[in-house]
Amino acid sequence: xxxxxxxxxxxxxxxxxxxxxxxxxxxxxxxxxxxxxxxxxxxxxxxxxxxxxxxxxxxxxxxxxxxxxxxxxxxxxxxxxxxxxxxxxxxxxxxxxxxxxxxxxxxxxxxxxxxxxxxxxxxxxxxxxxxxxxxxxxxxxxxxxxxxxxxxxxxxxxxxxxxxxxxxxxxxxxxxxxxxxxxxxxxxxxxxxxxxxxxxxxxxxxxxxxxxxxxxxxxxxxxxxxxxxxxxxxxxxxxxxxxxxxxxxxxxxxxxxxxxxxxxxxxxxxxxxxxxxxxxxxxxxxxxxxxxxxxxxxxxxxxxxxxxxxxxxxxxxxxxxxxxxxxxxxxxxxxxxxxxxxxxxxxxxxxxxxxxxxxxxxxxxxxxxxxxxxxxxxxxxxxxxxxxxx
Numbered sequence: 001x002x003x004x005x006x007x008x009x010x011x012x013x014x015x016x017x018x019x020x021x022x023x024x025x026x027x028x029x030x031x032x033x034x035x036x037x038x039x040x041x042x043x044x045x046x047x048x049x050x051x052x053x054x055x056x057x058x059x060x061x062x063x064x065x066x067x068x069x070x071x072x073x074x075x076x077x078x079x080x081x082x083x084x085x086x087x088x089x090x091x092x093x094x095x096x097x098x099x100x101x102x103x104x105x106x107x108x109x110x111x112x113x114x115x116x117x118x119x120x121x122x123x124x125x126x127x128x129x130x131x132x133x134x135x136x137x138x139x140x141x142x143x144x145x146x147x148x149x150x151x152x153x154x155x156x157x158x159x160x161x162x163x164x165x166x167x168x169x170x171x172x173x174x175x176x177x178x179x180x181x182x183x184x185x186x187x188x189x190x191x192x193x194x195x196x197x198x199x200x201x202x203x204x205x206x207x208x209x210x211x212x213x214x215x216x217x218x219x220x221x222x223x224x225x226x227x228x229x230x231x232x233x234x235x236x237x238x239x240x241x242x243x244x245x246x247x248x249x250x251x252x253x254x255x256x257x258x259x260x261x262x263x264x265x266x267x268x269x270x271x272x273x274x275x276x277x278x279x280x281x282x283x284x285x286x287x288x289x290x291x292x293x294x295x296x297x298x299x300x301x302x303x304x305x306x307x308x309x310x311x312x313x314x315x316x317x318x319x320x321x322x323x324x325x326x327x328x329x330x331x332x333x334x335x336x337x338x339x340x341x342x343x344x345x346x347x348x349x350x351x352x353x354x355x356x357x358x359x360x361x362x363x364x365x366x367x368x369x370x371x372x373x374x375x376x377x378x379x380x381x382x383x384x385x386x387x388x389x390x
Contacts (some may be wrong), residue, residue: 003362006377009384010361011229011327012287012349015151015161016061016097017121017273019044024149025142033135034142035125046121048128049135055124055230058277063090064097067352070361071347075331083251097353108297109157110352110361113381114158116187116225117151118287120354121197122164123191123229130168135170140164141169144176153185160388162189162225167210168196174213177222185386187223192266192289193231196233205266206273214275217284221390228269228288230260230387260293268297271364272304276323277313283325283387289352291328291337297339321345325387330367338375347387 018024022035036047045052046059053059065087072078073086095102107115121144129136144163147153151161164178165188167173180188194202195210203209217224234243234255241254263286269275276282301316313319321341327349328337338346348364351357358364368376 004111004365004376004380006381007111008348008362008380009113009388010115010350010352011285011325011384011387012224012351012355012357013115013117013361014120014351014354015103015117016093017059017119018098018146018150019060019151021121021146022125022143025145030138031309032390033132033138034129042082044219048125049132051128053124053128054291055128055379056341057122059121061097062093064093065090065355066359067354068243069355071185071356071358072328074356087261094293098150100155104156104158116287117159117161118189118225118227118383119162119164119229123189125225125230126164126166126191126193126196127230127232128170131200133168133196133198136166136196137169137176140166141176143187144180148183153180153183154273160186160189161193162227164189166190166195167205167213169198170209170213173210174216177213177216177220181216181222184284187225187285188217189225189227189287190390191229191231192226192262192286193233194269204269204273207277211278214279214282218279221281221283223283223387225285225287226263226266226289228262233258233262260290263289264293264297267273267320268300270323271301271320272312274313276319281390282323283390285347286324286326287347287349288329290329290336291326291332294326294337294339323382330364334367334379335370338371343371343375344383344386346379347384352381 016218026034033049038045038047069087096106120235125139126136129139147161151159153161163185165173165176182331184368188240195205196202207209215260241252298317301320305312305316325345325347326337326341327332327347334346339389350361350364352361365376365380
């Protein structure tokens with residue numbers, strides 16, 4: 001039991017993937033098109049689609065950074081310099097980062113009742129395979145079965161592992177969702193990006209071709225969480241600042257300043273293309289995507305609705321605030337978020353055990369000054385349970 005008097009629910013926890021997360025269940029005939037490991041220059045490197053992938057500098061995660069190592073950096077309270085030096089001394093990979101029973105014991109110590117668990121490496125892999133939809137779907141079929149093996153989708157009703165589903169193949173996406181529902185899934189994870197297609201183009205996730213998927217998620221009460229990762233927006237920024245592939249923790253002022261574009265666009269598309277109108281029971285969440293985009297999106301939706309109300313199935317701001325829950329960065333103006341979307345749709349997410357997260361998940365409460373005790377309880381616990389249970 002925490003000093004809060006209740007045990008919070010963390011909407012943003014992470015595991016570190018085992019080295020066979022993408023390979024344990026991959027069919028032999030797809031292995032070369034998906035993920036492989038290779039020794040290059042004396043280091044174990046991850047190959048994705050036959051190319052070295054640098055989304056995570058050390059995808060074995062051993063050794064790994066300390067939780068919260070970059071806390072002050074993300075609060076803008078460091079003098080800058082080499083971000084790699086800010087990680088400090090790395091640690092051997094502890095059991096609680098890859099073993100669910102060890103993690104439950106740690107959660108007891110931390111005072112957490114439960115948490116959503118998201119990929120670390122996995123959120124960067126769709127972009128790497130977007131030009132090969134068959135390989136993309138095969139890779140995440142394999143990944144999701146590893147996740148079910150090692151973490152489960154609702155382990156002890158406390159660890160809620162989120163399988164990763166891409167809409168790139170609508171029929172595969174629906175089958176994968178149905179399989180996950182049969183396995184007791186409560187939350188799935190997707191990226192904030194247009195949907196890649198097998199013809200090399202893209203579609204909005206609001207295209208009617210995906211309606212069977214959204215309908216199934218809504219009917220089953222599955223939370224659709226959109227988590228930050230490689231959304232492919234680097235390709236747009238490359239037009240201004242060509243630097244090549246996305247690399248985590250490689251600092252660029254331009255990319256930092258434009259980092260809120262993907263969630264803004266994603267949730268604008270879901271509203272403007274009628275997903276919430278056609279699927280009124282659907283519940284979605286923005287995880288580790290910050291919240292500074294929420295108020296500007298609401299402002300834009302209000303203006304668009306005033307200019308062309310006939311283009312919407314209802315008030316777009318009301319739809320957004322009804323269907324979307326947001327886990328802000330701890331350094332955000334969380335009061336502004338609560339005033340924008342409603343305090344009942346604000347989630348506590350620590351990003352533990354990532355370097356950019358909080359070393360002590362419950363320290364998030366220190367970033368809720370001015371919130372009443374009842375509001376703190378909402379943010380730290382009851383909102384997530386409402387989202388989870390409908």
